[in-house]
Amino acid sequence: MDHTADGHAPVIREEEAIQHPLGIYFKIWILLFVLSAMSYAVDYYQVQGYMRWFLILFFMVLKAGLIIAVFMHMVWERLAMVYFILVPPALLLTLVAIGSLEADWTFFQRGVYFLKELIIAAPASPHH
Amino acid sequence: MSTETMASDSLELKPGLAGFFDDWSSDQRAFKGVPWGKAMMWIFLVSDTFIFGCFLASYMTVRMSTLEPWPSPSEVFALSFGGAPIPLILIAIMTFVLITSSGTMALAVNYGYRKNKWVTFWLLFVTALLGATFVGMQVFEWSKLIFEEGVRPWGNPMGAAQFGSVFFMVTGFHGFHVSIGVIFLFIFSYKVAKGHLDDQTPGWFTKRGGNYEEIEILGLYWHFVDLVWVFIFAFFYLW
Numbered sequence: 553m554d555h556t557a558d559g560h561a562p563v564i565r566e567e568e569a570i571q572h573p574l575g576i577y578f579k580i581w582i583l584l585f586v587l588s589a590m591s592y593a594v595d596y597y598q599v600q601g602y603m604r605w606f607l608i609l610f611f612m613v614l615k616a617g618l619i620i621a622v623f624m625h626m627v628w629e630r631l632a633m634v635y636f637i638l639v640p641p642a643l644l645l646t647l648v649a650i651g652s653l654e655a656d657w658t659f660f661q662r663g664v665y666f667l668k669e670l671i672i673a674a675p676a677s678p679h680h
Numbered sequence: 681m682s683t684e685t686m687a688s689d690s691l692e693l694k695p696g697l698a699g700f701f702d703d704w705s706s707d708q709r710a711f712k713g714v715p716w717g718k719a720m721m722w723i724f725l726v727s728d729t730f731i732f733g734c735f736l737a738s739y740m741t742v743r744m745s746t747l748e749p750w751p752s753p754s755e756v757f758a759l760s761f762g763g764a765p766i767p768l769i770l771i772a773i774m775t776f777v778l779i780t781s782s783g784t785m786a787l788a789v790n791y792g793y794r795k796n797k798w799v800t801f802w803l804l805f806v807t808a809l810l811g812a813t814f815v816g817m818q819v820f821e822w823s824k825l826i827f828e829e830g831v832r833p834w835g836n837p838m839g840a841a842q843f844g845s846v847f848f849m850v851t852g853f854h855g856f857h858v859s860i861g862v863i864f865l866f867i868f869s870y871k872v873a874k875g876h877l878d879d880q881t882p883g884w885f886t887k888r889g890g891n892y893e894e895i896e897i898l899g900l901y902w903h904f905v906d907l908v909w910v911f912i913f914a915f916f917y918l919w
Contacts, residue, residue, distance in 0.1 A: 572790060572793075574787070574790060577783065577786045577787055578783075580786075584779050584782070584783070585776070585779060588772075588776060591913070591914065591918060592772045595754050595768050596767060598754075604918075605919070608918045608919060612911065612914035616907055616911070619903055619906060619907050619910065622786075623782060623785075623786045623899075623903045624899075624900055624903045624904070624907075625896070629714075630699060630700075630703060630711075630712060631703075632700050632703035632704055632710050633714060633719075633722065636710075636711075636722070636726070640726055640729075640730075641726065644729075644730070644733040644737065647733065647737045648737050651737045651738070651740055651741040652741070652744060654741060655740065655741040655742075655744035656745075658741075658745035659744060659745045662745065662746075663747065666747065
């Protein structure tokens with residue numbers, strides 16, 4: 553993960569960046585194409601249920617990981633930088649957890665509310 | 681331990697976790713060996729992550745809480761080229777266009793550090809054109825949805841009203857990012873072609889000398905735009 557050359561002055565950093573071989577970019581590029589094609593195939597062949605969700609997330613995480621790691625040069629950065637970038641967005645999971653709790657509650661409330669309207673409206677018709 | 685090793689310890693940056701604690705507890709700067717422009721771009725991108733994160737989290741909330749059926753993106757974004765409609769084909773093409781542009785951008789950064797002026801220029805220029813193509817396809821997608829399908833932020837004929845508001849908000853904000861990126865890609869291909877980065881010509885706004893590091897910083901932004909699309913594609917179009 554850490555290059556020793558990475559730790560020196562900015563001048564050396566630039567030269568080190570020159571030494572990234574081109575091959576890795578082409579490999580990642582092809583991989584991204586393949587992964588995108590596969591995630592599109594999930595929809596094209598109408599995979600449904602848990603398998604669909606798993607495959608969507610699986611290909612998404614792989615694609616995002618490759619872009620961040622190689623195209624955005626994360627594998628060549630020092631940990632001080634890597635942690636500053638990757639740890640704070642993990643807090644979004646808290647937001648997702650709170651949001652899903654609230655959404656479930658809203659869904660339940662809407663169900664109850666609309667059901668109540670149905671019950672109040674329904675008995676009126678047969679008697680009259 | 682001699683004074684000699686202690687002196688070299690303080691100058692040399694440690695790798696790994698020890699280096700992490702050293703960097704963050706050190707004097708003046710935490711991000712060692714990184715141009716400040718790059719650190720600033722990363723700070724901006726982390727904040728932008730939260731903006732898109734909030735969009736996607738609220739999208740999840742409204743989609744989970746609606747009683748109406750959610751319109752199927754697979755059908756809404758299907759296109760027919762003479763024959764039967766192919767599901768989601770427009771979005772698939774847009775995804776491939778954006779990934780191609782990410783590849784050319786990554787190569788542009790690499791050739792920039794090799795100080796290969798013309799290859800860098802052409803790669804940046806092609807990246808800008810691909811980005812413009814993406815925006816053009818998005819304009820087509822939006823106009824089709826607005827004028828033919830009758831999708832509005834407050835409702836649509838296919839199902840849950842929230843579909844429209846989420847669609848326009850999320851893809852609109854992403855398309856705005858792409859457009860800004862395209863403008864800067866054109867500006868920088870001009871600067872590269874004019875030799876501003878080789879000659880360290882001061883920029884008109886910042887007055888800093890040009891440097892090929894700027895291509896890497898621009899690249900970070902462009903890859904981030906592609907990265908956001910990966911999440912939008914997965915959560916909005918495929919889910």
